[in-house]
Amino acid sequence: MFVTPGYAQETAPAEGDAHGDAAHTEVAGGEHGSGVFPPFDPASYPSQLLWLAITFGLFYLFLKKVALPRIGSILEVRRDRIAQDLDQAARMKEEADAAIAAYEQELADARKRATAIAQEASAGAKSEAEAERKQVEAALEKRLQESETRIAAIKTSALKEVDTIAEDTAATIVQELLGGKVDKAAVAAAVRSARE
Amino acid sequence: MANDPIHQFQIAKWIPIEIGGLDFSFTNSSAFMVATAVGAGAFLYLTTSSRGLVPGRLQSISEMSYEFVANMLRDAAGTQGMKFFPLVFSLFMFVLVANLFGMFPYFFTITSHLIVTFALALLVIGTVVVYGFMKHGFGFLKLFVPHGVPGVLVPLVVAIEVISFLSRPISLSVRLFANMLAGHITLKVFAGFVTSLSAFGAIGVAGAILPLVMTVALTGLEFLVAFLQAYVFAVLTCMYLNDAIHPGH
Structure with missing residues (x-):
């Protein structure tokens, strides 16, 4: 009931002057100034509601169908990518750890082998030295015995x-x-x- | 007229349209609704068109607003509330961009009209009511009966809860509308002091410094309010939606 008179009031000057220039709006404002504060002017409600419904409705549909899925997918892709990179980093770290472990194992083996070789070498050297010593001792023993027999022979002959x-x-x-x-x-x- | 603080809220018909005796003219308000929707939509669309793995500044803004609203909704309504994410995000962006557009001189502020904010608030409450009854049937009415209230007090508490529920669309819309309206009137009044005082010669110009400073400060404040009101609108929407999803408190 209240909408119609407000609307009639609004359209009357608008017919004379389609494009509301400053003067016109002031006239309209003056008219309303007598009664209605613009935000409370029911004459503007149908137009505002219609255009709000159109613009907000299209905006909502556009966001729902196009913009939000796109942003969502960007964020999703990024999250996946980061997770993937983290996985890869973890895998590489594991590989590096394994390599380090293998290296250390090899180092330990090499050390063990080196010790074994050293021991072997020293044992060999020792036994060689022993053998040589024995040989020398045997030679000396032999010469001693020879000397003793000779001395005994000389002694006997002397006697x-x-x-x-x-x-x-x-x-x-x-x-x-x-x-x-x-x-x-x-x-x-x-x-x-x-x-x- | 130049100093009339109400003039900026005037609706000006640009293309008169009349259907069934009702005025559906394309007005300056309609134009700014279109501008808001197109501006916000184009921003979100264009800034994300490169789909950069490493976002640029503008793409970051779009992504931040997305995550900002998504976290807000998830915190308030849980993961079940995420089905309303497009609605809440649209409301937030629409109100925010409309408020920010209103900060340009000579621009029309669509959120300074009660009918606009009221329509948005009714959309929220309507969604809450429709979804609440669809999901829970009459169980949705448990919303009005909080747990652990002594039997004698139940009628009183229910009455209070019903009134508070009914006042939600009003408070939601009036809060946004009144903030925008009052802010713009205040700005206009202080800016009007500057021009009218400086008409009085040297003393007037000296006297105009204070309102000028106030205008600058208020402009900063209004940008804050523009964001804050969009945020408040979205947060309250999330909380009301939470009621629709979990009516038993």
């Missing part, structure tokens, strides 16, 4: 000569002292008994 010398000497002494012939066998027996 044998001692007998002969003693018999000769005794025979000579007896001959000088007693004169005459000396029984060699008696002298030898005497010497032997004296020596025993």
Whole structure:
């Protein structure tokens, strides 16, 4: 009921002047100033509601069908990409860890092997030295024995000569002292008994 | 007339259209509704057209507004509320851009008209009511009966809850409308002081400094209000929608 008179009031000057220039709007304002504050002017409601419905409705549809899915997909893609990159980073880190572990394992192996080789080498050297020492010792022993046999031979021969010398000497002494012939066998027996 | 603070809210018919005795003219208000919808839509569409994995500044704005509203809705109404995300986002962007367009001199502020904000508020409440009854049937009426109220008090509490529910569209629309209207009138009045005082020669110009400073400060404040009111409108929409999704409090 209230809408219609307001509308009639509005259209009356508008017919004379289609495009409301400043003067016209002031006239309209003046008219309304008597009664209605523009935001509360019911004459403008149908137009405002219609155009709001059209513009907001299209805006809503556009956002719902086009803009929001697009932004959503951008964010989704980014989230996926970040997750993927993080996964890849984690995988690479695992690989790096594995490589480090393998390297350390290899290092430990190498160290063990080196120790083994060193031990082997030192054992070899020791046994070689031992063998050489034994050989030298054996050679020395042999020469010692040879020397001992020689000494023993010399000693025996020397002792044998001692007998002969003693018999000769005794025979000579007896001959000088007693004169005459000396029984060699008696002298030898005497010497032997004296020596025993 | 130049200093008339009400003049900026005047509706001017640009293309008169009349259907069935009702005036559906294309007015300056309609033009700014179109500008708001096209501006906001084009911004969101064009800034995201490159679909950059690493967003530029403008694309960041679109993405931030998306996530801002999405977090707001998720916090208030849970993941079930996300089906209303296009609605809440449209409302937020529409109101925000309309408010910001209103900050340009000589621009019309569509949210300074009660009928516009009231229509948007009714859209929200209508969605709440329709969805609430669709989803929960009469269980939706549990909304008006909070848990743990002693039996004697139930009628009183229900009456209060019903009144508060009915006042929601009014408070939602009037809050936005009154903020925009009052802000623009205040700005216009202070700016009017500057021009009318400086007409009085040197002393007047000196005296105009204070209202000029006020105008500058108020302009900053109005930008804050423009954003804040769009935010408040969207937050309250989220909370009302939460009532429709979880009526049992």
